[in-house]
Amino acid sequence: MRTDLERNERRDVEAAGAAVMLSVVQHAASVPSCAAAGGLSDHDKENEIKKLEAEKQKLCEKSMGDDCCARGWKYFSGKCYYFPTDKKTWTASRDACVAAGGDLVIVSSTELQDFVNRRILPFITGYHYYWVGLTDAVKEGDWRWIDGTPLSTTSRMWSSDQPDNWKGERGEHPEGEDCAAMALRSTSYFLFDKFCDDRFNRVCEAKTQIK
Ligand SMILES: [Ca+2]
Incomplete structure (x- = not known):
């Protein structure tokens, strides 16, 4: 089994590799078109950047990639x-x-859900909910992620008897519950529809970036 030191060293080496590759991508992106001078055409340059981006993606995966994200x-x-x-x-x-x-997280896979839940546990305090980018505010019952993708109708992400568009004990929330939050129940996380004005933690999602 590797020691923490060995793991850190390996990670440093991989991060250095990622940094070199990122600077190559940046360089390629900054090279002016030199088709007229007989150099790379715009098309070649685009392909080259795509190739380097794919390489960068691989390096991000290998090095756990936090270097590809903002601090x-x-x-x-x-x-x-x-x-x-x-x-x-x-x-x-x-x-x-x-x-x-970025924007609120779109929980697009069970792998992502597991990653987010593992990471968010230490940050959640009090009543354990965190907001995700899912709402039915536009049309009641039509749950959509913030990119417009409908939540799969066969999704098993809802907690039992959710969503219920609850309106409060005495109907004090006539608008019902139109925003989705994730919470731990027993040993798994599930979705709940909640009042959009509730205050919870959140998880943000963003594209990787070239530094
Ligand atoms: Ca609703």
């Missing part, structure tokens, strides 16, 4: 994730994620 963000499977510790309404959470360079 404090964590890399997973081609994207970056951020786990702030403060609590906000769904809309304010989304605004904060956008201001930080």
